[in-house]
Amino acid sequence: MNFVQQIRGSFPILGRKAGGRPLVYFDNAATSQRPESVLDLQQQLCSGHNANIHRAVHTLSYEATEAYEAGRKAAQAFIGAAQPEEIVLTAGATAAINLVADCMARGGFLSGGAILLTEAEHHSNIVPWQMACEKSGARLEVVPVAAGRDFPNTGAVDMEAYRAALRRGVKMVAITHVSNILGVVNPVKEMVAEAHALGIPVLVDGAQGIVHRRVDVQDMDCDFYVFSGHKIYAPTGIGVLYGKRQWLEKLPPYMGGGDMVDKVTFEKTTYADLPLKFEAGTANFVAAACLAPALDLATSLALSPDAREHERALMAAMAESLQSIPGLWLAAADATDRIPLYSFTIEGVHPLDAAMLMDKMGVALRSGHMCAEPIVDRIGGGSMLRASLMAYNTLEEVEAFRAALERTVKMLKQ
């Protein structure tokens, strides 16, 4: 059995059909599928160990807490954080960014300054900062990326503009590791160093980057790194916020409630230590625990030369397939470092029409503004198509995608 057949075998959903044909799931950047190891653990925890974590001395609560904390440790190891206290478990990347943005604003760390973003951010890394601006009187600064028809189409952040903007009263940088539209890996380590030279903290949105690049937060030196479990083989409803200890200690708590307190009286409440200070309310312990098997798989794939070779082959095949479609324009086609994520438009073809026909042929794609309206408005006229692949996708699927896209274009253009 070759490498890809072997991993595919552990993803039961990949055997199903859609539109009467074998499913070709190319919407992995939105949500990835779950392997049996994750599905089994979900089932096992629900049927054998269900209880509220951290709150009771009975057996089930102890077991559930152990499983939850194992998820935290898995996340810590996966991104190389120094201590488990630096890993805050949240509902997802969006929740994590909202936490940081809100606490930075309420803690007074943004007042009167600017928050610096790139042009290619996901709404989840734009809107929380706009809300933080309202609370703190800060403003947004946006750095352009080189993508579009009238630019070198590399998808690269304009580093000169970035350096210049940093000097315009910036109090916080929030940048994506990899854009969910462009698929280009940003030079985050360099960007962090530039910001730190001016004493500015940096949040990195790793929702896409974590899936396709090894991350070592200590080496990257970012102050915050966030990602969602559901994009990297884990269930929905769990996310990771890494924060440097000194920042997490400085920030005020986020939501108030159970588990995040030390002592509560009606006069005054004192808060729990890290990381529970930021984990109010009953947590999704099943999803959290599943980070362990999910990140195990991600680690073994990252270390596997076969997996890397397979990804290279997939990317070469995708590049060729996309090139073969007349009138297709690929965002960041000239990128030097990308993940297998491709956003494109086709002349004379509405992305919604194409996605509907592709669906009928079994191929799952994303269409529309894909939660990143500013960049999609500028480079894609407000709507694009996106194909995003994962280690379990095959060369045969790339061929099925190409054939379906060719047929789709023919139907819509005739």
Next chain:
Amino acid sequence: MSIKEIQDQIIEEFSIYDEWLDKYEYLIDLGREMPLVAESDKTDSNLIDGCQSRVWLTCSRSADGRLHFAADSDAIITKGIISLLIRVFEGQTPQDILAADLYFIDAIGLKENLSPTRAGGLMAMVKRILAYAQEAAEG
């Protein structure tokens, strides 16, 4: 013809296609043939924004009280489905439109396109048609 008769006619027309592909090819053709909304009528107030495709709808009322619709979309399949909806409602009375049971979409296997969560904005268009009918019935 009544709204029911037109719906049955459409179901009949679609019954010859058992391949989804032929169905969609037919919808695409319908989309191409549909009379357009004049550019000057593509105003914000006639726009129904459906997240992924835009739909424009205009409504007028003739002396006999019947309603007349024109619609357009930037997506061709959306436009094809719109043309079916227009065919069903065109020239009907506000009372008949309000009382109508819209079953043909389901019957021809395009139900998913009319779900409120679907990005095409068709559900919003049906609501807009009903709102016009309601307004006409009251006024």
